[in-house]
Amino acid sequence: MANKSVAFEIKRQANPDAPAVWESFELEWRPSMNVVSAMMEIAANPVTADGRPTTPITYDCNCMEEICGSCAMRINGKARMACSALIDNLEQPIRIEPLSKFPLVRDLQVDRSVLFENLMAVKAWVPVDGTYDLGSGPRVFPQQQEANYPLSNCISCCCCMDVCPQFNEDTGFVGAATIAQVKLFNNHPTGKVFKEDRLRALAGDGGIQECGFAQNCVDTCPKQIPLTNAISDISRDVIIQKAKDFLRG
Amino acid sequence: MAAPRIIVVGGGLAGLAAVIKIAEAGGTVDLFSIVPVKRSHSVCAQGGINAAKNLKGEGDTTAQHFDDTIYGGDFLANQTPVKAMCEAAPAIIDLLDRMGVPFNRTPEGLLDFRRFGGTLYNRTAFAGATTGQQLLYALDEQVRRHESDGKVKKYEGWEFLSAVLDSNGVARGITALDLRSMELRSFPAGAVILATGGNGALFGKSTNSVVCTGSAQSAIFQQGAFYANGEFIQVHPTCIPGEDKLRLMSESARGEGGRVWVPRTVGDQRPIKQIPEAERFYFLEEWFPKYGNLVPRDVATRAIHKVVYELGLGLDGQPMVYLDLTHIDRATLNRKLEGILEIYEKFVGDDPRDVPMKIFPGVHYTMGGLWVDFNQMTNIPGIFAAGECEYQYHGANRLGANSLVSCIFGGFKSGPNALNYASNLPAAQGDGGHAAELARQAEINSKLLKNEGTENPFKLWRELGETMTKHATVIRYNKGLQQADEKIVELLGRYRNVNLADRSQWANTSFAFARQLKNMLELSRTVVQGAILRDESRGAHYKPDFPDRNDEKFLKTTKASFTGEASGPRFEYEEVDTQYIKPRLRSYDATK
Numbered sequence: 001m002a003n004k005s006v007a008f009e010i011k012r013q014a015n016p017d018a019p020a021v022w023e024s025f026e027l028e029w030r031p032s033m034n035v036v037s038a039m040m041e042i043a044a045n046p047v048t049a050d051g052r053p054t055t056p057i058t059y060d061c062n063c064m065e066e067i068c069g070s071c072a073m074r075i076n077g078k079a080r081m082a083c084s085a086l087i088d089n090l091e092q093p094i095r096i097e098p099l100s101k102f103p104l105v106r107d108l109q110v111d112r113s114v115l116f117e118n119l120m121a122v123k124a125w126v127p128v129d130g131t132y133d134l135g136s137g138p139r140v141f142p143q144q145q146e147a148n149y150p151l152s153n154c155i156s157c158c159c160c161m162d163v164c165p166q167f168n169e170d171t172g173f174v175g176a177a178t179i180a181q182v183k184l185f186n187n188h189p190t191g192k193v194f195k196e197d198r199l200r201a202l203a204g205d206g207g208i209q210e211c212g213f214a215q216n217c218v219d220t221c222p223k224q225i226p227l228t229n230a231i232s233d234i235s236r237d238v239i240i241q242k243a244k245d246f247l248r249g
Numbered sequence: 250m251a252a253p254r255i256i257v258v259g260g261g262l263a264g265l266a267a268v269i270k271i272a273e274a275g276g277t278v279d280l281f282s283i284v285p286v287k288r289s290h291s292v293c294a295q296g297g298i299n300a301a302k303n304l305k306g307e308g309d310t311t312a313q314h315f316d317d318t319i320y321g322g323d324f325l326a327n328q329t330p331v332k333a334m335c336e337a338a339p340a341i342i343d344l345l346d347r348m349g350v351p352f353n354r355t356p357e358g359l360l361d362f363r364r365f366g367g368t369l370y371n372r373t374a375f376a377g378a379t380t381g382q383q384l385l386y387a388l389d390e391q392v393r394r395h396e397s398d399g400k401v402k403k404y405e406g407w408e409f410l411s412a413v414l415d416s417n418g419v420a421r422g423i424t425a426l427d428l429r430s431m432e433l434r435s436f437p438a439g440a441v442i443l444a445t446g447g448n449g450a451l452f453g454k455s456t457n458s459v460v461c462t463g464s465a466q467s468a469i470f471q472q473g474a475f476y477a478n479g480e481f482i483q484v485h486p487t488c489i490p491g492e493d494k495l496r497l498m499s500e501s502a503r504g505e506g507g508r509v510w511v512p513r514t515v516g517d518q519r520p521i522k523q524i525p526e527a528e529r530f531y532f533l534e535e536w537f538p539k540y541g542n543l544v545p546r547d548v549a550t551r552a553i554h555k556v557v558y559e560l561g562l563g564l565d566g567q568p569m570v571y572l573d574l575t576h577i578d579r580a581t582l583n584r585k586l587e588g589i590l591e592i593y594e595k596f597v598g599d600d601p602r603d604v605p606m607k608i609f610p611g612v613h614y615t616m617g618g619l620w621v622d623f624n625q626m627t628n629i630p631g632i633f634a635a636g637e638c639e640y641q642y643h644g645a646n647r648l649g650a651n652s653l654v655s656c657i658f659g660g661f662k663s664g665p666n667a668l669n670y671a672s673n674l675p676a677a678q679g680d681g682g683h684a685a686e687l688a689r690q691a692e693i694n695s696k697l698l699k700n701e702g703t704e705n706p707f708k709l710w711r712e713l714g715e716t717m718t719k720h721a722t723v724i725r726y727n728k729g730l731q732q733a734d735e736k737i738v739e740l741l742g743r744y745r746n747v748n749l750a751d752r753s754q755w756a757n758t759s760f761a762f763a764r765q766l767k768n769m770l771e772l773s774r775t776v777v778q779g780a781i782l783r784d785e786s787r788g789a790h791y792k793p794d795f796p797d798r799n800d801e802k803f804l805k806t807t808k809a810s811f812t813g814e815a816s817g818p819r820f821e822y823e824e825v826d827t828q829y830i831k832p833r834l835r836s837y838d839a840t841k
Contacts, residue, residue, distance in 0.1 A: 015755045030492050032596070037493035043759070044707040046750045055751035056707070056759050060284075062458040064494045065592055067382055068288040083493070084595045105429055106756035113405075116285065120397050125390035126349040131269055131661070137346030139358035146584070149351045149376065152383055153588075156287055188349050 004029035007049070007093035008038060010057060016104050024049040024093065035075060035082035035096065036061050059108035066222060069155030072099055072162070073108045079159040081222050099162045112158045118178040122198045126191040138189040151184040151230065153223045160217035160227055172206030176217035179208060180230040186237070199234070199241040208238050252276045253439035253671035255664075256423055258409045258465060260286025262381070262653060263636025264444030265388035266660025267667070272395035276668045279436055280392070281404045281425055283460045287389045290446050290458040291656065294381020295589055296365060296501030297373035298345075298653040300338035304355075305362055309370040311335045316830060318651060321367040321545050322616070322644020323788035323835050324804060325478065327826040330623055330641050334658045341657050342374050348387040352376050353585065363504045363585070365649040367545035367837075373650040378499055378588035384653055408761060409465045412441060412472055412632055413686045419674075420631030421681030424690045428761055431754045433690055435683045439671025440631045442663050443469065444656075447615050447637040450765075451773050452722065453714015455612035456488055456497040466619050466638050467768035470775070474627045475620035475808045476818075477640040479772070480779035483647055483789050484722050486549035487572050488611030489596060495611030496596055498572060499589045500649040502606075503542040505581070507574045509533050509553070510605075511562045521571075521605060532556050537837050544837045547646045547789040550610040554723050557609075564607060573605035612722060614652065616643040616789065617776070620808055625663035631674065633667045635659035640806075645788025697763055702746035706763040709740050709747070713766075713773060721777050725792050730781045734774060734817065741770050774817045775809040782820055783807065800832055 008025040026049040027041050043056035060070040064083040071082040074097040076090060087094070102110035128134075154177055161167045161175035182198045185191035202208045211231050218227045252275050257264045260282035268278050282289065301314040314335040319326060346352060346360065352374050353361040362371040376383035395401045406428050413422040413435055422437040448463025449455030470476045487502065487509075488495040503509070510531045512524055533552055534541045544552070553570055557563035564570060574582060574590075579602050582590060593601045618640040625633045635656070642655040716736040720729035744767060751759040785799035786792050805822035812819050 058756045068292050125394045128347050133340040136343045141358045142354040145354045152351050
């Protein structure tokens, strides 16, 4: 049996100020190969398709089980996780680029710290009194748990933000992931003590009204989080909060 | 006097647990992590976290949890810290619950529990099959809260290189590398907590994440820290073999009723569903009627090896067996196991609700790690360790769902202990050794970057992984282990001839990897040589030439120390604390 090969085109950029170039790679096909295993193969043999030595590719990657959220990139134009991008399901040559909406570090690595800053701004936590033993938590019925669990599955990959037409410097939009976390913590029996703060944080410029309902986020989310539901629920809550704040003067 | 500054290295469960305790006690923390902490390897834990809450009317107790853990670990763990952990576990679950972890619930709204390996009780709290993710996020959120209050400063994207030691050998801080700018810096601290996880990368492919190289542990081992019980490596019975890694298929699959089997006839060509029950070999259930599919991991792994390599019953002659969930209704599977079923679906392409999964054992966890005292401090004053990177809670084999509780418990203990230690630490003389350590690290970096060799570090690593997996996992022979040690020595020699394809000074991943590789090679020798010296079988360490446990000679903690000599580490042995439970024969054929 002749060895099948797999063709890749990978966008390279040595640093944020360097020009971007495309490099082609030709690798031997292996069963259950994915984009990350291809990148590992290139690191062990960093030579382009035309036989020119190059550098291993810089990219983020950690768990390779689509749970750590590291390896988001654009593969054949689609923002997705590289570890779960199986070669056999991709059209060739496989074109790989970094996410497009975040500051580039090098090659396929970008800086997504904006999401963590947003999570801080909306107080995405449950304010427990302390870590000493205060007995059991609030009672939560299975129906509630089943509603919250999907929201809690967000892996902070930022794919939803990359594909959102409104997520850009002009709007300063926080993006779907943060809004879903607001819903999660506002739903929590203790977390909801900050409900008003969170809604106000989403009420101004860059807040929830920037959403243009393109729905790309929910189509792209690798964890199938009900992002558009979260946006409409929180939208409604923000409007109510604004009205309350207005009446209170 | 201002509250001391503590450095925590590693942002998984143990590290974050330590950070929270320190911040809560008024200390300030510099938190270092290679990856954003929310992406740490704890996120991969699936099945659950153990605590004897006894919410199922079974009469479970913390004493029973303690006994299961000690027995499961084949009596190698010191009993005092394990006892304390098991007693603290129920309150840890309550705390996590208060922090908002979406644990699965009973109809009454209470915490639900399921069974895991090595116990007969429903003792494992769980959030679907992504418990580690949910726990990590809960702690990450609490740390973010302390960060917003200015008590925590995160250095994400920085890699720990070494400890800074003063002229008395006392820790005064660390050196670290910014993985983007490649800037080398030293950071002062009154105490350092290492919470740097496992070392699966020594074996090439494992269930571990990319960052689990053991590099930090090895670095301070080479600076004088003892490394304990390194030869005890857990091989998880149920993984999905892959090109890039071995993906874990959680023990919770068996906890929820999953059955392991192979067709009794080699090469049975019938469609799976047409193979009648009588012609299926449920070998775990037959061999271990009491525990069945929920024997501890070392036992299940050896059984699968026997079925595949001795009985020749692997599926289609391949090293694989079935893990079957198809008899359980889809709604239950989705409610309790969806996370792992999705992993199988995404990476293999079959729906495990319809078709039995094909699995095989894979390297998963290190029971061994940095030696620490009962206060979580290593033998280097001021350096503490918590989580998988230290050795003290699991003995010769870890029980499923005990890792999350040991991480959080160890973190909770190390944080206040480090703060207390640092509060009583006299000021350093001079610069506390910072300039000298920085110069040492700068020298290593510059030499590596300029090295004119021919060896690709990633290829060397593959060779290391192959030899380690072949000789130092499920079945061990002294001859093979010896070959592995010789191979490591060869690789250390070739490492001197390493060539970085990338010499740039910006986000250079080859450079960072090559530094880790040197540390991996050094640490591998503690695993291999520790295994050579231990001529017995205990827990995960199994030698067919020495099939029995030998308490007289080896009911002892292995302690390796670095010598810098060609012969490798020096070994000594320490008595195990067995003051509560008298060691007895471990056998899962019947009730213990």
